[in-house]
Amino acid sequence: MKLMVNHQTHYFYSDLVNSSIQYIKMTPSTNSHQCVKHWDVSVPGVREMKLDAFRNVWLTTTQRKPYQQMTIMAQGIVEMNPNKPEGVQDDLNPNLFLQPTLSTMCDTDMKSFADCYVPRINRANLIRLSEAILEHIPYVSNQTSVHTSAIEAFQRRQGVCQDHSHVMIAMCKYLGIPARYVSGYLYVPHMAHLASHAWVEAYLDDTWYCFDTSNQLFTPQSHIYVAVGRDYWDVAPVRGVRDKGGVESMNSIVQVLGC
Incomplete structure (x- = not known):
């Protein structure tokens, strides 16, 4: 079974944000349970990708230009392993x-x-x-x-x-x-x-x-x-710090569909 995910997060600010850094964990990895066929996270700014202490994909983005709204969109296709074991094994302590x-x-x-x-x-x-x-x-x-x-x-x-x-x-x-x-x-x-x-x-x-x-x-x-x-x-899917921006509001839309 293949599943398609569309996850949109929209941020709005009452004042201009001068700059910000976002830490994003919205990228799945292939394991014994699933195979990631395609995945992309769309977000403005300069990107850097690495793994955290638990080997999660960790995307850091830096935005230096002023803005008053921002959208982060994660989309992709993941295939479930029909012969997966009942439990998961890995080498994390x-x-x-x-x-x-x-x-x-x-x-x-x-x-x-x-x-x-x-x-x-x-x-x-x-x-x-x-x-x-x-x-x-x-x-x-x-x-x-x-x-x-x-x-x-x-x-x-x-x-x-x-x-x-x-x-x-x-x-x-x-x-x-x-x-x-x-x-x-x-x-x-x-x-x-x-x-x-x-x-x-x-x-x-x-x-x-x-x-x-x-x-x-x-x-x-x-x-x-x-x-x-x-x-x-x-x-946490999104954490970050910002310079100014006033009051923040956010809404999120997630769809998971069979394909």
């Missing part, structure tokens, strides 16, 4: 994904919650934990932000895929299981999936297994991997 971050801390209630559903560490119990997280934190949009931590989302009892992922990672790390945040896209047949997506991979028996809590999917059949990290901030 799994201990990197035991490191604490502010977004993936656990409080006492979260630790008790994890102990309840994972009395023994195995994949079946982690699936039970993922199911329980979704029941505890129903998917509700526009109630949290990228700054919401796992503890805050757990206490609010509502959130989106980013919150589900942070909570799952926090609990896995408490249990001593390396877990990483995955950014990407999800193809939903018969409709365009109108948002980018996030899920978790947990490391068991030398293999990274998928835990998509928001959709209760545990085999990544229609997931396009873009980047992995310890939390959202390691894989």
Whole structure:
């Protein structure tokens, strides 16, 4: 199966931006799960491409001319491997994904919650934990932000895929299981999936297994991997700094279609 992605992000500013630097992680890589047939990121400015500490493709662009709006467009075609293994293997050190971050801390209630559903560490119990997280934190949009931590989302009892992922990672790390945040896209047949997506991979028996809590999917059949990290901030599609510009507003459009 081949999937076509069109991801447009539009920025608008109340005043002129004199200059800016953007750090963009919107480029998937070929792995055992997928083959990138074509991909391009269109963005103004001088470009430099390299790999980050987690081997994600990291595009840095520098814009020196004043502007008041900017569009970043990522487009491409990715082919899913029909014979892919159920889990993913790579040579990244799994201990990197035991490191604490502010977004993936656990409080006492979260630790008790994890102990309840994972009395023994195995994949079946982690699936039970993922199911329980979704029941505890129903998917509700526009109630949290990228700054919401796992503890805050757990206490609010509502959130989106980013919150589900942070909570799952926090609990896995408490249990001593390396877990990483995955950014990407999800193809939903018969409709365009109108948002980018996030899920978790947990490391068991030398293999990274998928835990998509928001959709209760545990085999990544229609997931396009873009980047992995310890939390959202390691894989944020666009981060940057700018000189002036006043108030920023942004809207994003994402389409994932079969082709």
